[in-house]
Amino acid sequence: MNLDIRLPIGMLFTLLGLLLTGYGLTSDASVYQRSLGHNLNLSWGLVVLVFGAVFLFYGRRGTAAVRSADESPEGRATEAREHRTGLESEGPGAGVH
Amino acid sequence: MTTIQLRPIDYVILGLYFAFVLGIGFALRRHTRSSTDFFLSGRSIPAWVAGLAFLSANLGAQEVIGMAASGAKYGIATSHFYWVGAIPAMVFVGVFMMPFYYGSRARSVPEYLKLRFDEKTRGLNAVTFACMTVVSSGISMYAMGLLLGVLLGWDFSFSVLVSACIVLAYIFLGGLTSAIYNEVLQFFLIVAGFVPLVYLGMQDVGGWHGLTTRLAVAATKAGYAPGAYTHSWRHMGAAADNPMGVEWFGLAMGLGFVLSFGYWTTDFLVVQRAMAADSMSAARRTPLIAAFPKMLFPALVILPGMIALALTTRSGATGFTLPAKPDGSLNYDLTIPLMLGHYFPPGLLGLGLTALMASFMSGMAGNVTAFNTVWTYDIYQAYIRKGASDEHYLWMGRMSTVFGIVLSVATAYATTQFNNIMDMLQLVFAFVNAPLFATFLLGMFWRRTTGHGAFTGLLTGTLAAAVHHGLTLPRGSGVGIKGGWLGHVATTYPSEMAQNFWTAIWAWTACFVVTIAVSLVTKPRPEAELRGLVYSLTERARSEGEPWYRRPGVLAVVVLAMTLALNLIFF
The missing domain is CATH 1.20.1730.10 (Sodium/glucose cotransporter)
Structure with a gap:
């Protein structure tokens, strides 16, 4: 797959983190009576933001490329087994070498 | 509210x-x-x-x-x-x-x-x-x-x-x-x-x-x-x-x-x-x-x-x-x-x-x-x-x-x-699901298991679940969707959950026994057709080339040890 899932997760959590911390900085202290006096929008928002940023960083580096089966010992074994059992014709990628 | x-x-x-x-x-x-x-x-x-x-x-x-x-x-x-x-x-x-x-x-x-x-x-x-x-x-x-x-x-x-x-x-x-x-x-x-x-x-x-x-x-x-x-x-x-x-x-x-x-x-x-x-x-x-x-x-x-x-x-x-x-x-x-x-x-x-x-x-x-x-x-x-x-x-x-x-x-x-219809459907599905694991266990680990055996076993298991449910009741419930509908209550369980667990045990056992019995009297498939489908006829998946943290066996031991620890901590 060409889309690395870490990118959308990173983006969503970064945006959520920004929204929560932003709201936490500007909101009135009275809304935090419910949460036992903790401004969790600010503190948890920061955690969410950091998590999002880490995922964005690794997602952008991009490592989740599709590898050809003959690059790993296991892939070669699978191919050999499929060749023996005649199952290799399945799937759209078959025959493209 | x-x-x-x-x-x-x-x-x-x-x-x-x-x-x-x-x-x-x-x-x-x-x-x-x-x-x-x-x-x-x-x-x-x-x-x-x-x-x-x-x-x-x-x-x-x-x-x-x-x-x-x-x-x-x-x-x-x-x-x-x-x-x-x-x-x-x-x-x-x-x-x-x-x-x-x-x-x-x-x-x-x-x-x-x-x-x-x-x-x-x-x-x-x-x-x-x-x-x-x-x-x-x-x-x-x-x-x-x-x-x-x-x-x-x-x-x-x-x-x-x-x-x-x-x-x-x-x-x-x-x-x-x-x-x-x-x-x-x-x-x-x-x-x-x-x-x-x-x-x-x-x-x-x-x-x-x-x-x-x-x-x-x-x-x-x-x-x-x-x-x-x-x-x-x-x-x-x-x-x-x-x-x-x-x-x-x-x-x-x-x-x-x-x-x-x-x-x-x-x-x-x-x-x-x-x-x-x-x-x-x-x-x-x-x-x-x-x-x-x-x-x-x-x-x-x-x-x-x-x-x-x-x-x-x-x-x-x-x-x-x-x-x-x-x-x-x-x-x-x-x-x-x-x-x-x-x-x-x-x-x-x-x-x-x-x-x-x-x-x-x-x-x-x-x-x-x-x-x-x-x-x-x-x-x-x-x-x-x-x-x-x-x-x-x-x-x-x-x-x-x-x-x-x-x-x-x-x-x-x-x-x-119709809230009751839903309860009934879920019950029927529970009957169907309970014996399945016996079929897979036998199918994967006993090459003698046959198609007729599996099929009959599944049906018998489902039937056994229904019969057990029909003959038992959780304490404090009336006859009907909760059980007892076969007209005779053989056992009263302390809770609905206990009844469910025992229904499952009966269904599994019935499926297991019947699958074995029927398999023994029907013709098994030739071994060549079962390669890759049954444990004893399949090459072991090897993981020597992998680093230890990617080996299923190592991960399994770690998972089980941690689970055991959690059970002991909250014993």
Whole structure:
């Protein structure tokens, strides 16, 4: 797959983190009576933001490329087994070498 | 009860989530070109993604709402569903069963049954499974519509139709990959939404010490030993000593061995995630990777229930309490939503609701993707139209997604009309599911097992479950949907759960014995046809080339050791 899932997760959590911390900085202290006096929008928002940023960083580096089966010992074994059992014709990628 | 008022910030957060979920579907549309892409993600999902999806597909409404409710009702004993049930089963499917599921190149669990046994066994499994997925997705839609109505005052039809359309859109566009990607996103959202809830609840109840002190009072009041809610094993010696009403043998055999292994090892809803992995080793690691977060989930879904019960019993309560139903008993099902409303300030409340919606949607999507695959490959391609082009089956996959969602919505509405019909259907499915694990166990590990044996065994097991249910009753229930409908009550169990566990044990045993008996008198398939399908005729999957942390065997030992430790800590 060409889309690395870490990118959308990173983006969503970064945006959520920004929204929560932003709201936490500007909101009135009275809304935090419910949460036992903790401004969790600010503190948890920061955690969410950091998590999002880490995922964005690794997602952008991009490592989740599709590898050809003959690059790993296991892939070669699978191919050999499929060749023996005649199952290799399945799937759209078959025959493209 | 007053409904919770949302602020604009909460709506923005919910809206952002919906936008991302749909966006993932659109982004994946271009990559979904063949039926393998649509139904199996082109077998290209990395292990950690498949693992989190494996976990998340099961994290539907029933899991999140139901486990918290059980936490409030039974206390920490609910963790047996994880530490006795799910985890050992996940280890087993990863280490022993995945080589056959993945290695046989079957595209679904029913298809494996066809390869291993015969057409009729596959047909039976495919049809019951397809019905089951549609009904359970309908029931979870119903639960969601009801919940959002009570909580936020949203219209039932609005909640059901909007969430159905969103799930439909992202699966229609991106197929299984879209469902899996969204499940991973939903997993992180569920964690992000629930961690602050547990934190605040623990603060309010006075930490672990405050929790155990208050629950000791609750346990004494209910007539149990003080530790009945906070020790998972100590009071399992006799059924009367614990709120679950189960003794250790029924628990370990019924829940642990039959029900959990049956679900986690044969249910295509979860197995499909591992089958989509990009290699055999990734497929085997999928359930093992899922097991790590799974073993910690009791802290997120069961602990809130225990906290809610503790807070409800504190004297002169002005803070959080569970509401009572009209008959005076506590309404456990509202535990999580009400706690969200009670503790979360605007902003965080939006995140909490998003987590709840995410869990509903991932459960629904899991059912729908399992349905469209089994429908297209095991029913449509097998019995209705063989040998059509791949484009045709891709088209059918998209159509059956629409069809499956429409049926689920219809089921949700039917449930609002006839609550008993739903209970009955769920009961029938429980009868069908209970014996399945015996069929797979024998099929994979005893090469002599025959198709006739498997088929007869499955039917007998289902019948045995029905007969056992018809002859027994949980204490305090009337004859009818709860059992006893065969006109004679042979045993009265201390609780409904004990009855369920024993129904499962009987069904499994009947299936196991009959499958062996019939197999011994029918003709087995030649060994050459069983290569790659049966343990003794399959090359062992080797993992020498892998670093230790990627070897299924090593991971399995670590998982089991940690689970054992958790059982001992909360003994």
